[in-house]
Amino acid sequence: MGIAIQAEGLRKRYGENEALRGVDLSVPTGTVLGVLGPNGAGKTTTVRILATLLSADAGHASVAGFDVAGRAREVRRRIGLTGQYAAVDERLTGRENLRLVGTLYHLGRRTAKRVADDLLERFDLTEAADRAVKGYSGGMRRRLDLAASLVARPEVLFLDEPTTGLDPHSRNTLWETIRGEVAAGVTVLLTTQYLEEADQLADRILVIDSGSVIAEGTADELKRKVGGERLAVRLTTPESAERAARALTGIGTAPATLDDDGLTVTVAMAPGIGAVAEAAGALDSLGLDVDDFGVRRPSLDDVFLSLTGKNTQVETG
């Protein structure tokens, strides 16, 4: 299996701000790499360098076998890009948008027309095809945007936060489409702030923060890295949650944390039933009113939290 995307030591600086401090990555052909990180971590900068929109200050990268700096033209013929905004023309209809992109890929008028019709059908946009995009819903725009990036049947697809701001139904539809492309052999680099999305779609995950790669592996490897299990206890009042957090900190393998709601306490536990029993006993002896009590495997949220000391969800809301 070949390598579809390869980057070594990518650096990029905007004035004082060091957006990338040496990013390495490698994506085997036909697989999905999820790039995970909070806002400003360097995800979009990485995608833009790989998609030939930005030049790196240092390091080099190749996509589909061509150097992104020296052979940008060849790279552009083989990639599709879906950015954070739905980059479609609001005044044109869905069909006109796709035909325009096809023409700009030099597919020829007839092919561009046929490809546009096929994609509209596949993305469930046939009915809206001849209406101006201005009247489309957010989900429809994203679908059209993704369709536009597939017009020339790219080998490599860059998806920069493709589902940000979408409702769960639209998100699922988009995920299905992306899975379909991967099944057809397309290599995908996907950035996301949603750990669930990386978990759902990515074969491997790269966690970046402040322009550096801080972890890489499959979702399972990353979860194992964090180790242990998580005990989550939900209390009924913020005061009792704080008391519970203090008590559980003494029992877990790391200090207990309070979730955003102020009621749920999460703590990493040593494996085995003993620690759980000890925690239950401690809460019982404090006489706290426990709403929910559960043990779970660590999620990617926990991975991110333990790697960066930051909770992704706090920033993304």
Add this chain to the structure above:
Amino acid sequence: MTTPTKPMNPAVELGSDTAALFGRHLRHLIRMPEKLLGATLMPVAYVVLFGVLFGSAMRAPGGNYQEYLMAGILAQTMLTNVSSTALGIASDLNNGLVDRFRSLPMTNLSVPLARTCSNMVIALLSIVVMSAVGYIIGWRLDNGIGAALAGYGLLLLLGFAMSWFGALIGLVLRDVEAINSVTILIVLPVTFLSNAFIPLGGLPDWLRAICEWNPLSAVVTACRELFGNPTGELGDSVLVEHAAPMSLLLTGLMLLVFIPLAVRAYRRAVTR
């Protein structure tokens, strides 16, 4: 699994990309009647307001003021291409379309070129409508059809240069408010510190010198000569003395400077 698109002859490719994007801009024009209305009604309002208002207060040496005014007001309309091009290209940049275009295997020149060319359609439309209204208020072409067409060509060339200047401004500034203030800051003094609206005879020497060396004065004077309209009292600046060749030279120079700079800015532009 993929069949990458075949490389084309660069000139054919530039033509094909530009034509596709030009089609996009024409569709916009048809779907935004308010834009068409702005491009035609505003200049008409100018012709009527300035022609009637200034015309009843001012006399142009060697003819009536309406005849003097038309070349000036046509040239001023060409200057408005700066802001319309700048705002259009900035909007493509801000909503991510420039990112999309730049990720496609297309020619870089075609994106600003299609936009500046499509703006010339609007410019031509304004010129036609304004000329018709000018005719109604008494403006005449007294120098033959060939010379008149040359004058119109000069105006369009000025409009094209201003459009490229706008493309550069839009790509560099990006922000709508910044674009609006900067273009007003440039267009207003260039328009009024020229002989576009007022005969320069009555101005103090220093102010008159500034106006005579304004490139816009050269274009306006050249058009007056080609249209067979009164030019007013010409000063001794080489720009107005040899107005036609000078305006050709100046607009050509502007294009030589603005086109490469705008294309360079486009090649580096990414949505923020």
